[in-house]
Structure formats: structure tokens, C-alpha cells
Amino acid sequence: MNDSGSPTLEQVAALAGVSRATVSRVVNGSPKVLPHTVAAVERAIGQLGYVPNRAARALVTRRTDSVAIVVPEPDSRVFSDPFFAGILRGVSHTLAPTSSQLVLLIEPAEGDDQRLLRYLRGGHVDGAIIVSHHGRDNVLQELAQLPLPIVFSARPLGVDVPVASVDVDNVEGARKAVEYLLSIGRRRIGTIAGPLDMTAGLDRLTGYQDVAREAGMTEAVAFGDFTPDGGEQAALRLFDEFPDLDGLFVANDLMATTALRVLSQRGRKVPADVAVVGFDDSVMATTTTPKLTTVRQPIEKLGARLAEILLAKIAGAELTSPEVYPTELIVRDSA
Amino acid sequence: MNDSGSPTLEQVAALAGVSRATVSRVVNGSPKVLPHTVAAVERAIGQLGYVPNRAARALVTRRTDSVAIVVPEPDSRVFSDPFFAGILRGVSHTLAPTSSQLVLLIEPAEGDDQRLLRYLRGGHVDGAIIVSHHGRDNVLQELAQLPLPIVFSARPLGVDVPVASVDVDNVEGARKAVEYLLSIGRRRIGTIAGPLDMTAGLDRLTGYQDVAREAGMTEAVAFGDFTPDGGEQAALRLFDEFPDLDGLFVANDLMATTALRVLSQRGRKVPADVAVVGFDDSVMATTTTPKLTTVRQPIEKLGARLAEILLAKIAGAELTSPEVYPTELIVRDSA
DNA sequence: TTGTAGGCGTTATCAC
DNA sequence: GTGATAACGCCTACAA
Numbered sequence: 143m144n145d146s147g148s149p150t151l152e153q154v155a156a157l158a159g160v161s162r163a164t165v166s167r168v169v170n171g172s173p174k175v176l177p178h179t180v181a182a183v184e185r186a187i188g189q190l191g192y193v194p195n196r197a198a199r200a201l202v203t204r205r206t207d208s209v210a211i212v213v214p215e216p217d218s219r220v221f222s223d224p225f226f227a228g229i230l231r232g233v234s235h236t237l238a239p240t241s242s243q244l245v246l247l248i249e250p251a252e253g254d255d256q257r258l259l260r261y262l263r264g265g266h267v268d269g270a271i272i273v274s275h276h277g278r279d280n281v282l283q284e285l286a287q288l289p290l291p292i293v294f295s296a297r298p299l300g301v302d303v304p305v306a307s308v309d310v311d312n313v314e315g316a317r318k319a320v321e322y323l324l325s326i327g328r329r330r331i332g333t334i335a336g337p338l339d340m341t342a343g344l345d346r347l348t349g350y351q352d353v354a355r356e357a358g359m360t361e362a363v364a365f366g367d368f369t370p371d372g373g374e375q376a377a378l379r380l381f382d383e384f385p386d387l388d389g390l391f392v393a394n395d396l397m398a399t400t401a402l403r404v405l406s407q408r409g410r411k412v413p414a415d416v417a418v419v420g421f422d423d424s425v426m427a428t429t430t431t432p433k434l435t436t437v438r439q440p441i442e443k444l445g446a447r448l449a450e451i452l453l454a455k456i457a458g459a460e461l462t463s464p465e466v467y468p469t470e471l472i473v474r475d476s477a
Numbered sequence: 478m479n480d481s482g483s484p485t486l487e488q489v490a491a492l493a494g495v496s497r498a499t500v501s502r503v504v505n506g507s508p509k510v511l512p513h514t515v516a517a518v519e520r521a522i523g524q525l526g527y528v529p530n531r532a533a534r535a536l537v538t539r540r541t542d543s544v545a546i547v548v549p550e551p552d553s554r555v556f557s558d559p560f561f562a563g564i565l566r567g568v569s570h571t572l573a574p575t576s577s578q579l580v581l582l583i584e585p586a587e588g589d590d591q592r593l594l595r596y597l598r599g600g601h602v603d604g605a606i607i608v609s610h611h612g613r614d615n616v617l618q619e620l621a622q623l624p625l626p627i628v629f630s631a632r633p634l635g636v637d638v639p640v641a642s643v644d645v646d647n648v649e650g651a652r653k654a655v656e657y658l659l660s661i662g663r664r665r666i667g668t669i670a671g672p673l674d675m676t677a678g679l680d681r682l683t684g685y686q687d688v689a690r691e692a693g694m695t696e697a698v699a700f701g702d703f704t705p706d707g708g709e710q711a712a713l714r715l716f717d718e719f720p721d722l723d724g725l726f727v728a729n730d731l732m733a734t735t736a737l738r739v740l741s742q743r744g745r746k747v748p749a750d751v752a753v754v755g756f757d758d759s760v761m762a763t764t765t766t767p768k769l770t771t772v773r774q775p776i777e778k779l780g781a782r783l784a785e786i787l788l789a790k791i792a793g794a795e796l797t798s799p800e801v802y803p804t805e806l807i808v809r810d811s812a
Numbered sequence: 813t814t815g816t817a818g819g820c821g822t823t824a825t826c827a828c
Numbered sequence: 829g830t831g832a833t834a835a836c837g838c839c840t841a842c843a844a
Contacts, residue, residue: 148600150837161815166839174813193599197535198837201820206532208580221562222760230581231556238585238592243601245543246565246581250573257573264528265483266578370764399764406766425557426761429705429734431741485821496831501823509829533821536836 149190158186208243232445291455304462310439315469316349328389332362373397377404395420417477432475484525493521547582567780626790645774650804651684663724667697708732712739752812767810
């Protein structure tokens with residue numbers, strides 16, 4: 143034991159009667175060590191409760207064995223978002239069998255970008271996963287150009303260099319929702335869209351518009367901000383302007399819940415008068431009355447892929463293209 | 478520049494025309510350096526874009542400047558829980574101005590406790606915040622006894638050594654809810670409780686029972702698992718057994734949402750026939766119809782305190798007692 | 813197959 | 829106030 147408590151390679155070596163180098167080889171699984179020696183060393187390691195000192199190792203290998211998951215926006219909503227939770231789960235699950243640790247990096251306050259960038263540039267992590275919702279031009283662009291393996295969750299808006307990213311096909315998901323509404327006989331379908339500075343907002347609106355155009359349907363759009371309140375306001379405006387809608391596609395479940403309430407307050411039955419489809423398949427989808435028909439994304443899988451891609455890039459792979467996964471329509475009672 | 482890109486102390490020293498030691502002093506804000514020297518060094522640092530190498534520093538200081546937030550259960554629900562998100566937010570906000578980084582540690586699979594313990598024992602972090610929901614006897618106890626500054630979010634069940642913890646007063650919160658129901662004239666009040674291996678479940682039930690006893694009211698309890706489905710089942714059972722309840726306290730909002738639906742299906746008006754109070758004040762509380770009256774906890778503040786206490790312990794403070802914060806009743810439409 | 817020795821970038825303890 | 833210099837614990841040629 144040294145002063146601070148943890149045994150060192152040196153002590154293991156002494157106990158096992160070999161050199162530091164040999165212990166190091168055993169620890170790192172080098173194939174060219176005699177079984178007999180390995181056993182002796184492992185016994186010593188067990189006896190001493192030896193754990194390699196990460197700092198010392200990082201100093202010489204220049205690998206930190208840790209990756210960052212970066213949330214480059216102070217917006218506290220990101221956190222409460224079940225999407226973020228799912229990504230985290232997928233990422234951490236994939237990283238678990240690895241020796242890599244997950245470091246959480248959050249922009250503490252608006253405009254404190256430099257802190258993040260400095261950290262990432264400082265060689266404190268081997269790579270980073272960026273989970274950003276808004277198209278924050280500068281930061282995202284700078285992140286994308288960092289001399290560090292990087293992968294984005296969701297194609298970053300306003301970044302003009304090729305980057306690795308994994309995302310769900312939001313356009314296709316929205317299409318599915320609207321086409322389903324069409325298939326059950328709805329003809330005047332409106333949408334509550336999300337902010338256009340978020341890929342989710344932008345792409346889901348695009349999907350709606352594509353189908354509307356193909357079906358020769360007039361567009362009926364109101365914008366919300368993905369929050370319940372925003373959804374309520376948007377629903378109010380939408381139905382004021384287009385009172386005769388018989389179908390509604392809402393860009394996320396959170397807004398859909400309050401849209402449902404607006405409808406019920408106006409005496410319009412769901413799904414009889416207006417069929418409603420949400421997006422996300424969050425917990426809330428099953429707590430509303432009626433239960434929400436919605437578009438599900440394979441969130442955890444996205445998280446897993448994010449981690450896999452990052453690991454591959456760290457290992458030297460050249461990956462700089464988007465990867466897109468399909469969604470699935472979950473039919474419940476609202477449509 | 479060395480091979481790997483980052484400039485070192487040595488290079489800064491050379492450029493500034495001073496010794497490594499002096500640069501180190503400047504970097505660490507030592508007071509005894511001439512202003513003139515400081516300026517020269519800082520200029521050099523700026524020019525080179527020098528960033529201290531964390532590994533090298535950690536190796537000699539034996540401080541890692543990072544703290545872990547550990548979730549010692551594979552249960553994926555922990556993550557989706559808005560409570561966890563809030564804690565994370567509070568912690569990271571408090572840590573931001575510090576040089577400390579946040580490392581996320583999750584038990585990847587049931588029974589893989591040793592991995593966590595080994596990591597924490599390995600001196601990879603300066604301290605740890607434990608966010609555990611279930612009373613997982615062994616692990617929690619072992620965590621509590623680690624030779625490392627530790628603080629628990631929520632008093633850990635089944636740990637028999639004194640530990641630092643911060644929590645909300647769940648008993649008092651439940652009392653407030655039930656007393657409020659009493660105050661608006663309800664006399665037959667039931668509760669949907671959470672699992673008893675979670676402090677939140679246990680304490681909230683205790684609060685209900687205390688008030689029931691004091692008011693001479695018969696207890697009417699059904700147990701759920703804090704999920705929407707569990708809440709639905711519990712509500713079904715509860716109202717089958719006690720059809721005449723006129724008040725209901727549900728141990729969390731998630732279960733309250735489905736309880737609301739059960740009530741509506743049975744034709745019982747809320748709040749006219751049955752007044753309902755939830756717990757958490759989650760997003761869902763405002764998306765239900767009617768909006769949920771609920772008990773709010775200062776989650777973000779809890780997270781902040783968690784970080785503050787940990788930082789203090791790392792700095793040497795001896796803190797091994799629980800800290801408890803009050804809740805607030807948010808009256809909306811359901812009661 | 814195993815040991816020797818040098819160095820990774822910092823901080824800390826001395827002198828000066 | 830500043831500069832040598834010795835650790836810190838580990839990996840990795842290179843030599844044996």
C-alpha cells in the first residue's frame with residue numbers, strides 16, 4: 143500500500159515475485175505470458191485488491207477510456223424529455239461491457255459554449271455524443287469540427303460539414319401518421335407542428351406537407367413549442383381557423399395531450415369527430431383519455447447505435463454519414 | 478506541440494521565458510507570482526491554447542476533479558423518471574462553476590454491483606452521489622461504507638450506518654395532501670400507495686396513515702408500482718373494495734392519471750364525487766382532465782444540495798446526517 | 813517469456 | 829518570487 147491506500151503495480155510485482163512490466167502485461171491481457179506467471183500475478187492482484195490507476199494509465203496511453211455525452215443547451219427541458227432518458231439508457235447499456243465511462247457535459251448557461259469546447263478539446267475524453275435539440279448554429283458547427291470522434295443524435299441543423307449522426311426518420315414517421323388518418327377516411331387533416339429550428343419539428347411538418355400535397359389536401363398548420371401549454375395554444379388557434387377538421391396530427395405526445403383536452407372542451411369527440419395521432423409514444427400516450435394513437439421511435443436502439451458508432455470512430459473508423467431508423471405507428475383509441 | 482497535439486506546461490514555460498514551476502503557479506492561481514510574470518505566462522497560454530492535462534495532474538494531486546452520480550439499479554424506469562432528470566439538472570448546475578465533471582455510473586444489469594463498487598473504490602472519482610429508488614440492501618450498504626465521500630438522494634432503506642442524504646419530507650407531503658382532502662370536507666379517503674421498498678412509497682403511506690389515525694378514519698389502501706398500469710389496477714381494486722370513497726391520495730402523479738380515468742369510467746365525477754390529490758407535480762399533472770392537485774417537491778434544489786454536500790465532504794467536512802426539505806401542495810382542479 | 817529503463821505532464825519540496 | 833528536481837503509477841520499446 144502506498145500512502146493513499148491503493149496498491150500499485152509495483153507492489154503487486156513484489157508480491158508475485160515478478161517485474162512491473164509482467165504485471166502490466168497480465169493486467170492488459172497480453173498473450174505472451176506463461177500461464178503459471180499469470181496465475182501468480184492474478185493471485186497477488188486479488189490479495190492486494192489492486193486496481194489500475196486510471197490517471198497514470200491515461201498519462202501514458204493518451205486514452206482516457208471515457209466518452210462524453212454532451213447537451214449543448216441550458217434548456218432544462220432536454221433533461222425531462224423522455225427522449226433524452228431513452229438515449230442515455232441505450233448509450234450506457236452499450237458502453238457498460240466496455241471499459242469506457244460516460245461523462246455528462248451540460249452547457250450550464252446560455253452562451254457558455256466555450257467551456258464545453260475547451261473541455262472537449264482538452265483531451266479529457268476519447269469522443270463525444272452530442273444530444274442537441276435546437277439548431278444552435280455556431281456551437282453545433284464548432285462541435286462538428288472538433289478534432290475528436292463525434293456523433294450527433296439527430297442530424298444537426300445548420301452544420302455544413304459531413305457528420306456522423308443517428309436519427310429516426312421523422313419525415314416518414316409523420317407520413318405514416320397522416321396516411322393512416324387518410325386511410326380511416328379523414329379528409330380535412332390539420333397538424334400542430336413543432337419549432338422549425340429542431341429537426342423533429344421541421345421534418346415532421348415536412349412529412350405532413352408531403353402527404354397533404356399528394357392527397358390534394360389544404361394545409362392546416364399551427365405551431366407549438368412541444369410543451370403542453372404550447373400545444374394548447376396551438377390547438378386553440380388551429381380549430382378557430384379550421385373548425386371543420388376531422389383529423390389531427392400532433393408533432394409530439396406532450397402537445398397532443400392538451401390538444402385532446404381542447405377538443406373535449408369544444409365538445410368534439412375523439413376519435414369520432416376528430417381523429418388524433420401523436421408522436422413519440424411516451425408514457426403519456428397511455429394515460430390520456432382516449433389513449434393516444436402515436437408514432438413510436440426506437441429510442442433505446444438509437445442510443446445504442448450512437449455509442450457503437452462512437453466506439454468505432456474512436457477505434458479509427460471513418461464514419462461521417464447519417465444513419466436513419468424507421469418508426470412504427472402504434473394504433474390505440476384516439477384514431 | 479507534442480505529438481498528440483496539446484501544448485504542455487513545458488512549452489508554455491519556454492515561450493514565456495520562465496520555468497515550468499512558475500507556469501504551474503499561474504495556472505493554479507498562486508498569489509505569490511509577480512503581476513508582470515503572470516501576464517507573460519497568460520499571454521503564452523493564450524497563444525498556445527494551453528489546457529492542463531487532467532491525467533498528469535490527477536496523478537500527482539490524487540484528485541480527479543470528477544464526481545460520480547450513480548444509479549445502482551438496472552431498472553430503466555429510473556431514467557425516464559422526471560425526478561432523476563430534475564436531480565441531474567440541480568447537480569450539474571451546481572457543479573458547473575466548479576472544475577468538477579460529472580461521471581454517470583449505471584448498473585448495467587441486475588447483480589453487476591461489483592463493477593460499480595470496484596470503480597468507486599478505484600479512485601476514479603472524488604466522491605459520489607447515489608440516486609437509488611429501491612432498497613437494495615447489500616449494494617446500498619456497501620456503497621455507504623465505501624472509503625469515499627458519498628451522499629444519498631433519499632434516505633437509503635436498510636442501511637444501518639449514518640449517511641449523508643437529502644430528501645423531501647415525504648411523510649409531511651402526504652399529510653398535507655390528506656389533510657387538505659379533510660379540509661374540503663372529505664371523510665372517506667383512500668390511498669394508492671407505492672412499493673414499500675422505496676422510501677417514497679413507504680413514507681407517503683405513513684403520512685396517509687398518520688392522518689387517518691388522527692382523524693379516526695378507516696384506512697383504505699391499495700398498492701401500485703408507480704407506473705400508469707399499476708395505478709390503474711390499484712384504482713380498480715381500491716374502488717371495488719371501497720366504492721364509497723370521496724377522497725383519494727395517490728402516491729405519484731403517474732398512477733394518479735390512470736386513477737382519474739378509472740374514476741371517469743365508473744361515472745364518478747372528479748372532484749365532485751371523488752377529490753384526487755397526486756404527488757410529484759410532474760408535467761402530467763397539467764395534462765390530465767381535470768388538472769391534478771398534487772404535492773410538489775423542490776427537486777432541483779435537492780439536486781443542488783446533493784452536489785453542495787458532496788463538495789463539502791470532499792473538502793473534508795464530516796457530514797453524515799439526513800437533510801430534509803418541505804413539500805408544497807399545488808391546488809388545481811382535481812381536489 | 814521476462815526484465816530494465818525511460819518518459820508521459822503535473823505538482824510539490826526544496827533551495828536560491 | 830522563482831527555478832531545479834523528484835515523485836506520481838503506468839506502459840512500452842529494447843535488451844536479455
